Amino acid sequence: MTISLSDSDITDLEISTVLNVLKSKRLALGPYLEKFQQSIKEFTKVKYALAVNSGTSALHLILKSLNFQKDQKMLVSPFSFISSANVALFEGGIPVFIDIDPQTYNISPQKLKEFIDKSYQKDITTFMGVDIFGIPSPWDEIYSILPQEINIIEDSCEALGGEYKNKKLGTFGKAGTFAFYPNKQITTGEGGIIVTDNEEIFDLCKSMSNQGRGKSGEWLISERLGYNYRMDEMSAALGFAQMQRIDEISKKRKEKAQRYFELFKNDNRIVLPNVPSVVTSQSWFVFVLRLDLGWLSNFLNIPNWVKNFELPTKFETQKSKEEWSKIIKQLRNTLQNLIKKLNQKGIESKNYFYPIHLQPFYMKMFGYTPGDYPVTELVSSMTFAIPFFSNITQEEQKDVYNAIDKSLKEIKNETAF
Numbered sequence: 001m002t003i004s005l006s007d008s009d010i011t012d013l014e015i016s017t018v019l020n021v022l023k024s025k026r027l028a029l030g031p032y033l034e035k036f037q038q039s040i041k042e043f044t045k046v047k048y049a050l051a052v053n054s055g056t057s058a059l060h061l062i063l064k065s066l067n068f069q070k071d072q073k074m075l076v077s078p079f080s081f082i083s084s085a086n087v088a089l090f091e092g093g094i095p096v097f098i099d100i101d102p103q104t105y106n107i108s109p110q111k112l113k114e115f116i117d118k119s120y121q122k123d124i125t126t127f128m129g130v131d132i133f134g135i136p137s138p139w140d141e142i143y144s145i146l147p148q149e150i151n152i153i154e155d156s157c158e159a160l161g162g163e164y165k166n167k168k169l170g171t172f173g174k175a176g177t178f179a180f181y182p183n184k185q186i187t188t189g190e191g192g193i194i195v196t197d198n199e200e201i202f203d204l205c206k207s208m209s210n211q212g213r214g215k216s217g218e219w220l221i222s223e224r225l226g227y228n229y230r231m232d233e234m235s236a237a238l239g240f241a242q243m244q245r246i247d248e249i250s251k252k253r254k255e256k257a258q259r260y261f262e263l264f265k266n267d268n269r270i271v272l273p274n275v276p277s278v279v280t281s282q283s284w285f286v287f288v289l290r291l292d293l294g295w296l297s298n299f300l301n302i303p304n305w306v307k308n309f310e311l312p313t314k315f316e317t318q319k320s321k322e323e324w325s326k327i328i329k330q331l332r333n334t335l336q337n338l339i340k341k342l343n344q345k346g347i348e349s350k351n352y353f354y355p356i357h358l359q360p361f362y363m364k365m366f367g368y369t370p371g372d373y374p375v376t377e378l379v380s381s382m383t384f385a386i387p388f389f390s391n392i393t394q395e396e397q398k399d400v401y402n403a404i405d406k407s408l409k410e411i412k413n414e415t416a417f
């Protein structure tokens with residue numbers, strides 16, 4: 001038996017709600033789309049919500065609604081799901097990466113400030129703040145650092161229900177997004193949603209999600225270039241039913257996260273997720289552990305400056321890049337070995353996330369090389385998601401712990417200097 005990385009939480013309520021749609025034969029643009037949007041609006045306390053067919057579509061529409069154009073630049077974290085950056089490419093724009101904070105795995109305020117002080121130019125029109133793994137971006141710092149002309153948008157695809165100083169995530173930019181793939185807090189199968197208080201953004205996104213149709217509702221008349229990014233009625237019904245249970249689902253996920261915190265609390269081989277004090281409610285998307293560098297250096301050759309995260313902004317020379325690559329490679333090999341061992345023991349695990357700038361086509365397109373964003377590369381070489389979903393049992397969580405414990409002991413015994 002395998003314990004999977006994620007699982008959706010579907011009850012008879014979801015099944016009967018989706019069946020209602022099938023029986024009604026109104027399979028698109030029906031009452032559940034409205035109900036789902038309304039439920040998200042009330043939950044996040046925003047004026048407008050527009051459901052679409054994916055989180056990526058949601059981000060893309062927001063950029064377009066803000067008139068993001070060819071050759072413009074968008075600041076974003078390289079430690080995210082790839083579509084956070086890709087949406088800039090969709091428009092011929094350029095994602096510009098700012099390295100992360102080694103504790104929260106979100107964009108580093110210090111690095112952001114250094115970048116703005118040194119390199120700010122008018123072609124940087126947009127900032128995409130990602131709330132990675134449901135942990136909020138450092139919103140206060142971001143607002144104090146960025147020039148006012150920059151459009152701030154929030155990729156809160158992983159953060160439904162999270163709160164930063166009692167304010168819901170998704171509401172920190174001109175518009176925000178949630179995604180509903182089945183590994184997310186709630187699912188619609190495939191799907192996403194835009195939340196905003198800005199009527200103009202909402203109207204433009206609505207039109208562009210629906211082939212550019214205008215407010216008149218004329219079906220075969222388009223006022224602008226648009227897409228078919230609409231959410232279908234079965235997905236909306238599923239989402240609406242899930243939203244009826246959002247408090248129950250969030251509570252279960254918090255309990256499961258707490259259980260992992262207890263299981264790993266005295267384990268010096270593992271670094272647990274860091275929830276900053278500004279978080280008034282944590283929304284758990286995935287549970288990501290990191291191998292501890294101190295522990296790894298018992299059997300890997302890791303210099304102290306790496307152990308202490310005393311990293312340069314960027315490795316510039318060929319020689320330093322090569323040395324850095326060697327260090328990262330041995331860490332990555334160890335991580336891959338661990339993930340393989342876990343999979344062999346029936347525990348699904350994945351490396352979350354692989355640096356966006358080192359994705360093969362980003363390297364080809366922009367000439368990125370290892371050493372360009374050292375904190376992201378170092379963190380990514382040690383982080384792995386473990387099975388996490390609202391109905392994971394205590395026994396399964398204990399099995400996950402035992403498998404990690406055993407695999408780490410094996411790795412230590414097998415690996416010598």
Ligand SMILES: Cc1ncc(COP(=O)(O)O)c(C=O)c1O
Nearest residue numbers: 054055056081083084157158179
């Ligand atoms: C941070 C982040 N942004 C964007 C997305 C895109 O969502 P989707 O897969 O629904 O397109 C995801 C989905 O996993 C995500 O985690």
